[in-house]
Amino acid sequence: MANKILDINDLKREFKMGSETVRALKGVSFTVDAGEFVTIMGSSGSGKTTMLNILGCLDQPTEGKYLLDGVDVKTLSRNELAKLRNRKIGFVFQSYNLLARTSALENVELPLLYNADVPTKERKEKAMHALEAVGLAERMNHLPNQLSGGQQQRVAIARALVNEPVMILADEATGNLDTKTSYEIMALLQELNKEKGKTIVFVTHEPDIAVFSSRTVTLKDGRVIKDYKNENVKSAKDTLAALPVEKDDEPKKETA
Amino acid sequence: MNVFNLLHLAWKALLRNKIRTALTMLGIIIGVGAVITMVSIGEGSKQSIRNQLSSMGSNMITIRPSSNVTVGGGARIGSSGLRTLLVKDAIAIQDQAIFITNVSPAVSTNGQAINASLNWPTSLQGVSPAYLDIREWKLVAGITFTNDDVASASKVCLLGQTVINNIFTNGEDPIGKTIRFNKIPFKVIGVLDKKGENTFGQDQDDIILAPYTTVQKRIMAITWIQNIYAAAIDEKSSDTASKEVIEILRTNHKLKYTEDNDFTVRTQAELINTMSSTSSLLTVLLTAIAAISLLVGGIGIMNIMYVSVTERTKEIGLRMAIGARGIDILLQFLTEAILISITGGLIGVALGIAAAKLVTVFLLWPTLVTQSSVILSFVVCAVTGVFFGYYPAQKASRLDPIEALRYE
Numbered sequence: 012m013a014n015k016i017l018d019i020n021d022l023k024r025e026f027k028m029g030s031e032t033v034r035a036l037k038g039v040s041f042t043v044d045a046g047e048f049v050t051i052m053g054s055s056g057s058g059k060t061t062m063l064n065i066l067g068c069l070d071q072p073t074e075g076k077y078l079l080d081g082v083d084v085k086t087l088s089r090n091e092l093a094k095l096r097n098r099k100i101g102f103v104f105q106s107y108n109l110l111a112r113t114s115a116l117e118n119v120e121l122p123l124l125y126n127a128d129v130p131t132k133e134r135k136e137k138a139m140h141a142l143e144a145v146g147l148a149e150r151m152n153h154l155p156n157q158l159s160g161g162q163q164q165r166v167a168i169a170r171a172l173v174n175e176p177v178m179i180l181a182d183e184a185t186g187n188l189d190t191k192t193s194y195e196i197m198a199l200l201q202e203l204n205k206e207k208g209k210t211i212v213f214v215t216h217e218p219d220i221a222v223f224s225s226r227t228v229t230l231k232d233g234r235v236i237k238d239y240k241n242e243n244v245k246s247a248k249d250t251l252a253a254l255p256v257e258k259d260d261e262p263k264k265e266t267a
Numbered sequence: 268m269n270v271f272n273l274l275h276l277a278w279k280a281l282l283r284n285k286i287r288t289a290l291t292m293l294g295i296i297i298g299v300g301a302v303i304t305m306v307s308i309g310e311g312s313k314q315s316i317r318n319q320l321s322s323m324g325s326n327m328i329t330i331r332p333s334s335n336v337t338v339g340g341g342a343r344i345g346s347s348g349l350r351t352l353l354v355k356d357a358i359a360i361q362d363q364a365i366f367i368t369n370v371s372p373a374v375s376t377n378g379q380a381i382n383a384s385l386n387w388p389t390s391l392q393g394v395s396p397a398y399l400d401i402r403e404w405k406l407v408a409g410i411t412f413t414n415d416d417v418a419s420a421s422k423v424c425l426l427g428q429t430v431i432n433n434i435f436t437n438g439e440d441p442i443g444k445t446i447r448f449n450k451i452p453f454k455v456i457g458v459l460d461k462k463g464e465n466t467f468g469q470d471q472d473d474i475i476l477a478p479y480t481t482v483q484k485r486i487m488a489i490t491w492i493q494n495i496y497a498a499a500i501d502e503k504s505s506d507t508a509s510k511e512v513i514e515i516l517r518t519n520h521k522l523k524y525t526e527d528n529d530f531t532v533r534t535q536a537e538l539i540n541t542m543s544s545t546s547s548l549l550t551v552l553l554t555a556i557a558a559i560s561l562l563v564g565g566i567g568i569m570n571i572m573y574v575s576v577t578e579r580t581k582e583i584g585l586r587m588a589i590g591a592r593g594i595d596i597l598l599q600f601l602t603e604a605i606l607i608s609i610t611g612g613l614i615g616v617a618l619g620i621a622a623a624k625l626v627t628v629f630l631l632w633p634t635l636v637t638q639s640s641v642i643l644s645f646v647v648c649a650v651t652g653v654f655f656g657y658y659p660a661q662k663a664s665r666l667d668p669i670e671a672l673r674y675e
Contacts, residue, residue, distance in 0.1 A: 112283050
């Protein structure tokens with residue numbers, strides 16, 4: 012039996028808005044095994060964002076159990092949560108969240124700064140490896156504003172990978188990208204999943220992204236309404252190759 | 268995160284906003300520079316007053332007659348008209364006081380000094396040979412008169428530099444020459460060293476010294492003396508010595524304990540303290556004004572750090588998401604604030620010292636940069652950084668990562 016990365020049991024999250032109590036999650040249960048590529052789907056108001064915050068250890072559930080790689084998140088202090096995020100989770104955001112006027116390499120080094128186990132000497136090397144893994148070995152010293160959207164998201168993925176987390180948590184990671192670049196990013200994630208065995212949890216509301224994952228969990232009104240294995244995973248690489256080539260879709264000009 | 272990483276991060280962050288950093292630093296630079304300059308001006312004037320007063324003889328005690336009785340109508344008689352001090356008072360002090368080394372009676376009068384065709388209005392002071400020791404005054408040529416000269420009231424004198432300049436021209440050697448003062452001939456036997464102006468702007472070199480007996484008998488025709496100068500064994504025992512003198516003179520003058528002193532005793536140390544307390548006050552005032560500008564500089568840091576925290580909310584959120592603890596964020600922003608204030612402080616110290624030098628060169632005011640003022644303003648600076656940087660940094664560290672990440 013595979014190692015359980017996520018083990019969620021009857022998870023509830025309530026917010027107090029004045030006198031009213033909003034129940035964002037009303038008892039969610041599911042598990043994710045190591046090496047899975049899961050998309051969490053749901054329209055706005057489904058509790059998707061709340062789920063993401065809890066999965067990312069940015070927020071804690073009101074009730075229920077959440078084990079991340081065997082660690083019970085609920086009992087942890089703020090600082091312990093920070094350490095957990097640093098070691099076990101790699102975030103990829105919709106808006107990349109790279110530090111402006113800071114080179115790609117330094118952006119990737121960032122999580123290592125907060126990891127006391129990584130000596131200063133090894134930081135640069137690790138960051139370079141991560142950038143190579145996302146195919147940006149040539150652009151290490153570029154600033155975010157000298158990179159295209161897709162490249163920026165690759166830097167963000169390298170940043171998520173650099174601490175060798177147990178899970179990559181992506182939040183609408185293709186939301187700001189055009190179709191072609193989206194497929195490129197999905198192809199990269201698929202590759203990381205298949206070849207490096209990275210567990211990926213991808214939160215999105217776009218169904219055509221979900222087809223690239225091995226499993227889809229659909230949330231609605233704070234509950235899981237569908238949880239199915241995708242028997243027929245589409246290869247993002249093939250889809251990309253099948254795209255009709257238009258002049259406008261030429262690779263973006265590089266600004267060096 | 269270690270200190271090196273923190274400094275590196277902070278330095279990068281500050282370089283990202285060069286102009287803003289420079290302007291914030293300017294507040295601290297001006298503040299520290301002002302403190303250093305102002306304190307050095309205050310200390311300089313204090314030092315120069317001290318030096319001038321010491322030039323009069325720092326152990327010197329001056330005794331003058333004063334009136335202890337009021338005549339009809341309540342008016343008191345001025346000291347020049349009093350005849351209460353006598354030579355025997357000076358002798359009594361010399362014989363009895365333990366904390367006094369030298370005593371000299373003194374009388375003085377004004378008149379015309381004449382050498383051949385040149386003449387010059389000056390003052391003639393009659394003293395004993397001990398006077399030169401009391402005033403810490405040296406001769407540059409010739410010899411001084413002796414106690415025998417005093418006993419015989421001989422007509423010898425020592426000339427001050429200003430007198431020489433006015434009645435001996437063309438580099439003529441005054442030693443051995445005879446000058447006249449109010450028609451009485453005096454033989455010049457010595458030349459006094461230059462002493463310059465005293466604190467009150469009087470030219471101390473515009474003087475002729477002669478045995479007090481000579482001046483008393485041959486010029487002024489009086490039996491009393493006008494002043495007594497004495498030297499305490501050192502500056503610290505000035506007070507004790509002055510009390511001793513008071514006791515001796517009261518006994519000598521047979522004053523009842525209900526009667527006031529018919530003389531006043533003033534020590535040089537007292538005068539030094541009075542004068543330096545005035546300039547200490549000046550130092551305090553100048554420093555206070557400068558400190559206000561340092562405070563304003565500190566508020567500038569706080570302001571900029573607040574702006575910076577708000578502006579970088581998203582960055583803070585990201586850092587927290589990828590594993591920064593509250594303390595990491597706090598230290599990061601605090602380091603930035605301290606870096607601004609310390610760098611500003613260093614530049615400020617350098618500029619302050621330079622400004623103090625410029626004040627001396629161009630305004631000719633004495634300045635003195637003390638080590639303590641440099642260390643103090645530097646420490647104040649670092650404390651300012653921590654104090655004004657802490658609150659914004661704490662605000663940053665307490666942000667909720669979820670909200671910070673969503674901040675636009």
